[in-house]
Amino acid sequence: MKIPKHLAVIMDGNGRWARESGLPRIAGHYEGVKRGEELVDACIELGIRWLTLFAFSTENWKRPDFEVNALMRLLEGYLRERSHLLLEKGIRVSFIGRRDRLPKGLLMEMERVEKLRPSEEKIHVILAIDYGGRDEILRTFKKISEAGLEPTEKLFNLFSDLPEAPDPDLLIRTGGEKRISNFLLWHLAYTELYFTDTYWPDFRKEELVKALEDFSRRERRFGAILQE
Ligand code: FPP
Numbered sequence: 001m002k003i004p005k006h007l008a009v010i011m012d013g014n015g016r017w018a019r020e021s022g023l024p025r026i027a028g029h030y031e032g033v034k035r036g037e038e039l040v041d042a043c044i045e046l047g048i049r050w051l052t053l054f055a056f057s058t059e060n061w062k063r064p065d066f067e068v069n070a071l072m073r074l075l076e077g078y079l080r081e082r083s084h085l086l087l088e089k090g091i092r093v094s095f096i097g098r099r100d101r102l103p104k105g106l107l108m109e110m111e112r113v114e115k116l117r118p119s120e121e122k123i124h125v126i127l128a129i130d131y132g133g134r135d136e137i138l139r140t141f142k143k144i145s146e147a148g149l150e151p152t153e154k155l156f157n158l159f160s161d162l163p164e165a166p167d168p169d170l171l172i173r174t175g176g177e178k179r180i181s182n183f184l185l186w187h188l189a190y191t192e193l194y195f196t197d198t199y200w201p202d203f204r205k206e207e208l209v210k211a212l213e214d215f216s217r218r219e220r221r222f223g224a225i226l227q228e
Helices: 014-020 025-046 065-082 084-089 104-114 133-146 153-159 205-216
Strands: 006-010 050-057 091-096 123-131 170-173 192-195
Touching: 014 025, 025 050, 025 065, 025 084, 025 123, 025 205, 050 065, 065 084, 065 104, 084 091, 091 104, 123 133, 133 153, 170 205, 192 205
Parallel strands: 006 050, 006 170, 050 123, 091 123, 170 192
Antiparallel strands: none
16 A cells, blocks of 8 residues: 555544534534544554644634634643643644634644654644635745745745645545645645545544555656656
8 A cells, every 4th residue: 555655634524423413513523633633643553754634724713603712722622631642652743824813822732732842753743723725825925025035836835834744645535525625725736635425523544544545546647647
């Protein structure tokens, strides 16, 4: 099986999973966080070195206040309560997206967690919070222009939210929709896309393996032709 260096995931379907289980939407997000943690473990086992997860988009602010606040509290509580495992398991965490609209408590947790560097890094997990692909592109070009530089692809990568990560090899979206929804627009240029109807709270290791098997059968040419 081919293993992507960098896997990106749009974890969709928490709300529908909860509704269909007769639970409030937020229960789906709680379950979703558990699957997120299990996914990180599975990626470490499989040798995936970079994992980017879409946790909250620049458009998610349009949801009812109750849900937005619950999601913010969930993320903050998760970082506070589970970060002790990061160093133990060799997980480095960073965040991408805007930082100017997040609740102070969450921001403080993010800044604390970002400083934790495992001695032997097994995986670098990037959590996208208040992230939008178009917003990243605009912010990045602004930074380049403020530095008085002419934009190039190389400079864009350097000034972007993901200066160190290779472009994702594979994007998985759960929950049945077949779109990118403003995730990592620049970085997904040549990424293989995999869509599944499975709701995120039902996405377990076997589903990941299925996605990787599908990915292994893809032929990636990056615009070139295959050598005879
Ligand atoms: C989509 O479900 C999910 C989100 C809006 C992101 C929330 C994701 C989590 C809480 C998991 C985070 C994981 C970690 C490890 C931090 P939806 O509400 O859009 O579902 P729906 O489309 O069925 O309504």
